[in-house]
Every structure is written in structure tokens, then in C-alpha cells.
Amino acid sequence: xxxxxxxxxxxxxxxxxxVLTAGDGEVVALLGPNGAGxxxxxxxxxxxxxxxxxxxxxxxxxxxxxxxxxxVPVEERPIGLMFQEYLLFPHLSAVDNIAFGLRCRGMGxxxxxATAMAWLDRFGLASVATDHPRSLSGGQAQRVALARALAxxxxxxxxxxxxxxxxxxxxxxxxxxxxxxxxxxxxxxxxVTHDPVEAMALADRIVILEDGSVVQEGTAxxxxxxxxxxxxxxxxxxxxxxxxxxxxHVLLPNGAEVHLAEEAPSGEVFAVVxxxxxxxxxxxxxxxPRNVWRLTVVHVEGEAERIRVELDGSLSLVAxxxxxAVADLHLSPGSEVWASFKATDVTVYPV
Amino acid sequence: MTARxxxxxxxxxxxxxxxxxxxxxxxxxxxxLLSRTPWGELGSLLADPFVAAALRLSVVTSLAAxxxxxxxxxxxxxxxxxARFRGRALLRGIILLPMVLPPVVGGAALLFALGRRGLVGxxxxxxxxxxxxxxxxxxxxxxxxIAVPFLVIxxxxxxxxxxxxxxxxxxxxGASPLxxxxxxxxxxxxxxxxAGAVLAWARALGEFGATITFAGNLEGRTQTMPLxxxxxxxxxxxxxxxxxxxxxxVSLAVLVALRDRWFRVG
Numbered sequence: 001x002x003x004x005x006x007x008x009x010x011x012x013x014x015x016x017x018x019v020l021t022a023g024d025g026e027v028v029a030l031l032g033p034n035g036a037g038x039x040x041x042x043x044x045x046x047x048x049x050x051x052x053x054x055x056x057x058x059x060x061x062x063x064x065x066x067x068x069x070x071x072v073p074v075e076e077r078p079i080g081l082m083f084q085e086y087l088l089f090p091h092l093s094a095v096d097n098i099a100f101g102l103r104c105r106g107m108g109x110x111x112x113x114a115t116a117m118a119w120l121d122r123f124g125l126a127s128v129a130t131d132h133p134r135s136l137s138g139g140q141a142q143r144v145a146l147a148r149a150l151a152x153x154x155x156x157x158x159x160x161x162x163x164x165x166x167x168x169x170x171x172x173x174x175x176x177x178x179x180x181x182x183x184x185x186x187x188x189x190x191x192v193t194h195d196p197v198e199a200m201a202l203a204d205r206i207v208i209l210e211d212g213s214v215v216q217e218g219t220a221x222x223x224x225x226x227x228x229x230x231x232x233x234x235x236x237x238x239x240x241x242x243x244x245x246x247x248x249h250v251l252l253p254n255g256a257e258v259h260l261a262e263e264a265p266s267g268e269v270f271a272v273v274x275x276x277x278x279x280x281x282x283x284x285x286x287x288x289p290r291n292v293w294r295l296t297v298v299h300v301e302g303e304a305e306r307i308r309v310e311l312d313g314s315l316s317l318v319a320x321x322x323x324x325a326v327a328d329l330h331l332s333p334g335s336e337v338w339a340s341f342k343a344t345d346v347t348v349y350p351v
Numbered sequence: 352m353t354a355r356x357x358x359x360x361x362x363x364x365x366x367x368x369x370x371x372x373x374x375x376x377x378x379x380x381x382x383x384l385l386s387r388t389p390w391g392e393l394g395s396l397l398a399d400p401f402v403a404a405a406l407r408l409s410v411v412t413s414l415a416a417x418x419x420x421x422x423x424x425x426x427x428x429x430x431x432x433x434a435r436f437r438g439r440a441l442l443r444g445i446i447l448l449p450m451v452l453p454p455v456v457g458g459a460a461l462l463f464a465l466g467r468r469g470l471v472g473x474x475x476x477x478x479x480x481x482x483x484x485x486x487x488x489x490x491x492x493x494x495x496x497i498a499v500p501f502l503v504i505x506x507x508x509x510x511x512x513x514x515x516x517x518x519x520x521x522x523x524x525g526a527s528p529l530x531x532x533x534x535x536x537x538x539x540x541x542x543x544x545x546a547g548a549v550l551a552w553a554r555a556l557g558e559f560g561a562t563i564t565f566a567g568n569l570e571g572r573t574q575t576m577p578l579x580x581x582x583x584x585x586x587x588x589x590x591x592x593x594x595x596x597x598x599x600x601v602s603l604a605v606l607v608a609l610r611d612r613w614f615r616v617g
Contacts, residue, residue: 048519074522087520091538100534101524152525 002026002188003156007044008053016040016212017053022156022188022205029203030192033231037212038192039084042158045190046081047074058155058188075104080154084161086145088133094144095120095129101152119147123181139170146181157182159191163198175201196235208232226349227272238274239317245269245348256314259290261343265350277345278319280309281338282329290343293317297335300326311339381599388596389589396593404571405579406597409556412487412575416494416555417548424499424551425537425544428506443507449561450500457496458564465492465565489566490573494555501554502547509543510536549609553602 003022010016016037022028030038043049045056047063050071056064058079063072080101088097098116103109120129123143133141142162149157162178163171179202182189193199199206200220207217208231216228227233233240243252245264250271251257258271279285285292295313307326311317317339321331329337362370389396396402431443449457465472465483475481483489513536521535522528537544559577566573568582576598583591 046523048522074519075525075527077523079523081520081523083516083520085516087514087517089517089521089535089539091541100521100526104521104525104527104530148524 003058005045005056006054007041007051009044009051011040014212018209018214020207022190024188025186027182027189027191027203029199029206030190030209031196031199031206032209034194036209038209039160042160042192046079046158047072047077078155079158080149080152081158082145082149082162084164086141088141088144090133093130093132094125097144098148098151101148105152116151119151123147138166139174142166142174155187157185157187157189161192178202238272241271241315243269250348252315254314258346259343260346260348264348267350269348269350272347273341273345275308275318275320277341278317279340280319280321280329284338285340292338292340295337295339297331297333297337299333300331384592384595388592392589393593396590399590401570402594405574405576408574409576412490412494413552413555415491416498417552419495420499420502420551421548424502425506428503428510432507432510446503447500449497454497454560455564458493458561461493461496461561461565484565485567485569485573487572490562490575493561493565494558497558497561498551498555501550505547505550506540506543509540513539
């Protein structure tokens with residue numbers, strides 16, 4: 001493992017206690033809600049904040065080990081960091097921004113300028129080499145920031161919300177470019193994001209951080225198949241109900257029962273229902289569906305083909321329906337409706 | 352930086368009236384000065400060697416005081432803005448004291464410290480043979496003492512409002528603390544450093560009280576323009592007006608010329 005970090009520290013009300021590893025050539029996405037400690041973790045790895053417990057290593061070099069009294073200062077770590085707002089030096093041109101790190105690592109002025117120009121060429125930015133950051137577009141600034149972080153050839157590259165500062169139109173294109181650029185990076189990459197799509201598009205592996213701890217990690221497919229918390233389930237767009245399995249039922253903490261088609265494992269279980277499996281009705285449906293709930297519409301959102309309807313009541317559910325269904329059923333926040341799903345549409349796995 | 356265009360509107364009266372009174376207050380004295388100016392004799396008055404000497408001395412000492420203020424003021428501002436230590440508020444108070452004190456008190460204090468019999472002056476005289484009072488260096492020391500707080504307060508504000516994350520970004524790129532200071536902090540604080548230097552220079556140019564108390568009023572050695580005006584007012588009023596006019600012209604020219612580049616307005 002090229003990067004191995006076991007980090008314990010306290011920042012205000014947040015206690016961070018997380019293990020994160022990334023191999024050479026691997027990109028790991030650190031995914032989590034705002035305030036989960038993602039950026040704090042990144043800062044600790046970079047050395048901007050010292051850790052209180054644990055150890056940060058790059059290869060077999062120890063960067064931070066409070067127990068042994070070892071702390072390598074930021075500027076001596078082989079770690080590059082791209083900040084969310086890029087933080088390009090406003091008083092330096094694009095080429096000088098990229099040359100900055102090379103000069104700091106002892107490269108001569110001309111060699112640094114030539115290397116920086118090569119990076120600009122590679123990223124299609126040769127025409128803006130002498131421009132200052134304020135005259136760069138969002139996408140150009142993002143590429144200059146990435147080139148600046150990569151130019152000193154770090155062994156570990158940290159990216160804090162690399163696309164968050166871009167408008168939606170630019171984001172899609174820059175994301176595609178970033179996939180290619182990260183693909184060429186031979187070191188270990190760690191990417192912080194709160195956007196699951198970004199995580200799945202850019203990373204080989206996803207680590208989910210909630211309240212300062214890792215709640216789950218794995219590939220996108222693994223996480224989609226077995227989300228281990230409500231946050232993760234909502235993130236990957238499925239309903240996750242936690243309760244106790246008993247024969248053909250899952251008993252939810254509030255007393256509600258979910259009917260199953262197969263025997264449930266006993267003990268604590270997750271019941272997973274895809275939003276597409278949840279149907280919404282004006283009147284109580286007759287017939288097959290075993291799971292029927294009287295719920296209130298909390299939120300309606302979505303684009304074109306698929307509308308997500310958030311429901312709450314004796315349990316929280318997300319349903320995915322067509323726009324015509326929304327119109328027919330007059331769905332708006334506050335509407336009382338019946339929601340149903342078939343027992344065969346419920347998947348159960350142990351916690 | 353985006354400039355938002357705003358449709359021109361007439362300013363409201365509660366703004367306009369006090370502003371007009373203020374403008375009048377700031378303008379009338381100069382109109383008075385101009386009305387009393389003996390325009391015909393201006394050339395011969397300014398040709399007087401004592402005027403030329405005072406002008407030269409003012410330029411030299413105010414620029415020297417500005418240069419020394421930069422050398423000692425920027426590091427002091429950095430300490431006040433960035434270093435964490437006990438007694439910082441007290442230290443800031445001491446550094447800024449000359450802004451508030453009557454300059455003549457500052458001059459007297461300088462005399463007690465650096466005068467021939469002063470605490471440090473005694474030693475300077477005996478060990479190094481340096482006598483500051485009544486010398487051109489004394490003028491420079493007095494002007495620096497009075498002017499440097501203006502630079503410190505401006506640069507400290509600039510450093511405090513700076514976004515520290517740029518310095519962090521520099522560190523992640525391998526910059527040592529000294530490199531960060533040299534290549535990021537100071538260049539980014541440049542507008543405040545320049546503004547502070549201009550304020551310090553302007554204050555040094557107009558310095559009177561501390562100078563006359565500490566360095567005296569010796570023609571060609573310590574008599575700067577403000578001291579020359581003071582002396583001429585008693586003997587030759589027309590000469591005093593002529594010198595004052597030169598000071599007004601020089602100061603106004605500098606303030607207007609630097610307005611866009613250094614004060615970032617307009």
C-alpha cells in the first residue's frame with residue numbers, strides 16, 4: 001500500500017477516527033455528507049493538521065506518528081493536494097503557478113518553466129500559459145490546479161471536491177478529463193466528494209465516512225448491493241430498512257412489519273427495496289401487494305423520465321414514478337397516499 | 352473580479368449636505384493659501400537657497416524614513432498578525448503609540464533616550480561616536496518613529512485579511528516557511544504594503560513636532576520643509592506661502608498619481 005493512514009484527531013465537535021489506504025495507481029473516493037470529516041482527514045494526511053493518534057505512512061516512510069514523536073512537515077511530504085477552490089496564486093501566471101512546486105523542489109528556473117509548459121501542453125492549456133488565474137475559466141483553473149499538484153511528482157495525490165467549484169455544464173466534461181488524468185497517475189489517489197456519481201465515476205474503491213468514522217468501503221457495485229447505513233442507501237438511491245428478521249417478516253423498530261417472500265435470517269437485518277419497486281396509489285390497493293403503507297409525501301424531485309418521491313410516516317420510503325403518475329395522483333408535499341411494494345421485491349441481508 | 356454596473360443615481364440629501372460641508376472644510380484652507388500667494392515673485396522666492404535646501408532635505412529624509420519603515424515595519428506587522436505570544440496587545444499599543452501622542456512628546460522621548468545624555472544616546476556617543484540629535488540622521492529617526500505605525504497598522508490589516516489557505520497550498524507544493532513568506536505572503540500583501548508605505552511617506556514628509564524637538568531647526572542639516580515654513584512665517588510670510596505651496600503640490604501629485612495603482616479605488 002502506497003498510502004496508509006490511521007487517523008485519530010478531534011476538531012471542534014468532530015472526532016475523527018478512520019483508517020484509509022490506497023495502493024499505487026489506485027484512486028479511492030472518500031464519500032460522505034457535509035461535516036463527516038472528509039476534508040479534515042485529507043488535511044491530516046497532507047500534514048496541514050497533526051494527528052493525535054495513529055500513523056500516516058507513504059510507502060514505508062512514516063509521515064506522522066505521535067506515539068513515536070515523528071512529524072514530517074507539510075513541505076517535505078511527497079504528497080500533492082488540490083484544494084476545493086483550487087487556490088491558484090493570484091499574483092502568478094498559469095505557468096508560474098505550475099512551476100512553483102518545481103522551484104520549491106530545487107529545480108532551476110528555466111527547467112521548471114519548461115516542465116510547467118509541458119504540463120500546460122498536455123492539459124491543452126498552452127494558450128493561457130501567461131494568463132493570471134482571474135482570467136481563467138473554471139475548467140481551465142481546475143486543470144491548472146491539477147497540473148500544479150501533479151508537477152512535483154507526488155507519490156500521493158489528494159483531491160478535495162475537485163469538481164465542486166464548477167458549474168453543472170462544465171462539470172460533466174471536466175469529470176471525463178479527470179478520469180483520464182487520474183488514470184495516468186501512477187501514485188495513490190484519494191478524492192473527497194459528497195457526490196456518489198463523482199465517486200463512482202472517478203474512483204476504483206469507495207470509502208464512506210460518517211461522523212468521523214468509516215461506515216463502509218468497497219467497490220461501487222459492492223456498496224450498491226449491500227449498503228450498510230441509511231445514508232449510504234439513500235446515496236446509492238435505494239430504500240434501506242433496518243430491523244429484526246423473524247421468519248417471513250422484518251420487524252421495524254417502530255413496530256411496523258415488512259412482509260417477505262423468503263425466510264429472513266434471524267437477528268438484525270437490512271431490508272432493501274428499490275425505489276422503482278414502490279408503487280403509489282390514491283386508494284388502498286386491493287390484491288397481491290402484501291406491504292401497504294399510508295404515508296405522506298415529503299418531497300418530489302426529479303428530471304424528465306423519472307421522478308423521485310420521498311414519503312414519510314410509519315416508515316420512510318423513496319419511490320420512483322413517472323411524471324404522468326405524479327400528475328394523475330396530484331402528488332405534492334403534504335399529500336396523503338398509499339404506498340406498496342411486493343414481498344418478492346424485498347431483499348434481506350444480515351447487518 | 353467582477354465590476355457590477357450600477358445606474359447613476361443622485362445621492363440622497365442626508366449624504367450630500369454633510370459631504371458638501373466636509374468638502375468645503377477640506378478645500379477652503381487651500382483656497383486661502385492660493386489667494387495669498389504672491390504669484391509674481393514665486394520664482395525668485397523658491398530660488399532662495401534655503402528653500403532648495405529644505406526641499407532636498409525633506410525629500411531625502413522622508414524617503415529614508417519610508418525605506419527604514421518598510422524594513423522594520425513589515426516584520427513588526429507580520430509578528431502582530433501571525434505570531435502568538437503573550438503581551439501582543441500591549442506590544443501593538445506601544446508600536447502604534449506615536450499615532451496618538453502629540454509628536455512633540457515623541458520628540459522629547461527620543462531626546463531622553465537617544466540624546467547626548469540619554470539612556471541609549473550616551474552609549475552611542477561613547478562607543479560609536481554617533482550623535483543623533485541635531486543631525487540629519489536625527490531627522491530620519493524622528494520621522495521613522497512617527498511614520499512607521501501607519502505602515503504597521505496598514506500591513507497588519509492586510510496580512511490579517513489574507514486567506515491563509517494560499518500559504519497552505521504553497522506548503523503542500525514544497526515551500527518552506529521562508530519561501531512561503533517571500534513568494535506568497537508578501538506578494539499577496541503587496542497592495543497593503545504599498546498603501547502603508549505611501550501613508551508612512553506622507554506622514555514623514557509632514558513631520559514637524561518630533562523633528563524640531565529632537566533634531567532642532569538647523570538650516571541645511573535638519574530644517575525640512577515644515578520647519579522652514581514655521582521659521583519663514585515669522586520672518587518672511589511670502590516665502591512661507593511659497594514653500595507651503597510646493598508641499599501642497601508635491602503631496603497632491605503623489606496622492607492622485609498613486610490613487611489607482613496602490614489604493615485600489617476608482
